[in-house]
Amino acid sequence: MKPMGRRGFLAASTALGIGAGLSTHAIASEVSENETSDKTSDISRRDQDLPFIGTEETFSTPTLLKLNSINQDHMAFLEEIGLSDLGQRRIGDMDKGGLNVQILSAHTPSVQNVPGQRGIDLAYRLNRQLVDGPIAKYPGRFKAFATLPLQSPEAAADELERSVREDGFLGALTNGHITKKYLDHPDFEPVLARAVALDVPIYLHPGYPADEVFKIYYSTTRSKYTEEFQDYIFSGSGYGWHQEVLTQCIRMITYGVFDRFPKLKIIIGHMGEGLPFYYERIVNDMGEPTKESLEKPIAQYFQDNFWVTTSAFPQTELLDLLLKYISVDRVMFATDYPFADIKEQTDWFRGVDLPREDKEKIAFRNAEKLFRMKVSVK
Numbered sequence: 001m002k003p004m005g006r007r008g009f010l011a012a013s014t015a016l017g018i019g020a021g022l023s024t025h026a027i028a029s030e031v032s033e034n035e036t037s038d039k040t041s042d043i044s045r046r047d048q049d050l051p052f053i054g055t056e057e058t059f060s061t062p063t064l065l066k067l068n069s070i071n072q073d074h075m076a077f078l079e080e081i082g083l084s085d086l087g088q089r090r091i092g093d094m095d096k097g098g099l100n101v102q103i104l105s106a107h108t109p110s111v112q113n114v115p116g117q118r119g120i121d122l123a124y125r126l127n128r129q130l131v132d133g134p135i136a137k138y139p140g141r142f143k144a145f146a147t148l149p150l151q152s153p154e155a156a157a158d159e160l161e162r163s164v165r166e167d168g169f170l171g172a173l174t175n176g177h178i179t180k181k182y183l184d185h186p187d188f189e190p191v192l193a194r195a196v197a198l199d200v201p202i203y204l205h206p207g208y209p210a211d212e213v214f215k216i217y218y219s220t221t222r223s224k225y226t227e228e229f230q231d232y233i234f235s236g237s238g239y240g241w242h243q244e245v246l247t248q249c250i251r252m253i254t255y256g257v258f259d260r261f262p263k264l265k266i267i268i269g270h271m272g273e274g275l276p277f278y279y280e281r282i283v284n285d286m287g288e289p290t291k292e293s294l295e296k297p298i299a300q301y302f303q304d305n306f307w308v309t310t311s312a313f314p315q316t317e318l319l320d321l322l323l324k325y326i327s328v329d330r331v332m333f334a335t336d337y338p339f340a341d342i343k344e345q346t347d348w349f350r351g352v353d354l355p356r357e358d359k360e361k362i363a364f365r366n367a368e369k370l371f372r373m374k375v376s377v378k
Helices: 005-016 024-046 062-068 072-080 088-099 116-137 152-168 186-198 211-217 224-229 230-235 242-255 275-290 298-305 316-325 342-350 356-371
Strands: 053-059 101-107 143-144 172-174 202-205 267-269 306-309
Touching: 024 342, 053 356, 062 072, 072 172, 072 211, 088 242, 101 172, 116 143, 116 152, 152 186, 186 202, 186 211, 202 242, 211 230, 224 230, 230 242, 242 267, 242 275, 275 298, 275 316, 298 306, 342 356
Parallel strands: 053 101, 101 143, 172 202, 202 267, 267 306
Antiparallel strands: none
16 A cells, blocks of 8 residues: 555545644634635626626837836736737637726836827827727727826826827826826826816826835845845835825825816726725824815715726725725726736636625626726627
């Protein structure tokens, strides 16, 4: 007889309910977990027909990759994951995961680092590339947020209007600070005013911090820290991005942007960029010092002016916390493709234990309403 070995022993002892740590409580917990898993599977099977609109789905182009990659390794990584693929690879991943529509947006920082006429021309070309490329080639599968030359606010407002009226774009997406300014700065009021006039939202996507902020918050003298891109990740997707967006949201509220533009619609991703965790702290601590200067309580602006997407955060506990503070009518599905796997996101959401009506709202109906579009179901 072949010796069982340590791995075989552990597997067998687990099956028998014996061994270290398998108390009555542990066995009961395992049974409970199995029951939860079975319930999730049942819900997931029930909701296999659920359509999905992905509201934060990223793309790039060879020009943008050269412009924004931090080095050759970074560019190679972005190419490898398919960031600039707007054809069959992307469609195949969408079909595999059951994602009906992607709303495309340019990879951070897009053209926000490009000043003057060059930035204006590049934004226009990027928007037209989408219209003449994937949107035309795959009818019904792609929509888009406009890329704007935000260093030229009047031109950005004009490009927003052109792209919405002529090309059917759904709004715009921004990527962090614009030459060390956020959208609360008076320079950008033409863009905000135009978005309100067009009745389209602006999606606040994160961007990398200004050099001074990076140096204070994220730099270090340890060589491996930089060699392994730990500083880059720490200041970006690993932490810094989420704080950056939430900071911009609070600035927009406290600086009176929504009092000046009460119908302005703002979208934030990544399950609220930390907002669910900090919500009560923000509302309580910022409420008192702003009650004389703002027209509404802090909490009311989050209810009236913000939508939140689930992008790249397939975590039920976080969704539950988000829905404690933000109406289910203001939450939308997103995957953050190609930085996150589409099927992993859709499989997760199909198994979430929410009423079917609420799941439909998050998966596609809220997006249909906000963007005045209809998902095409095969």
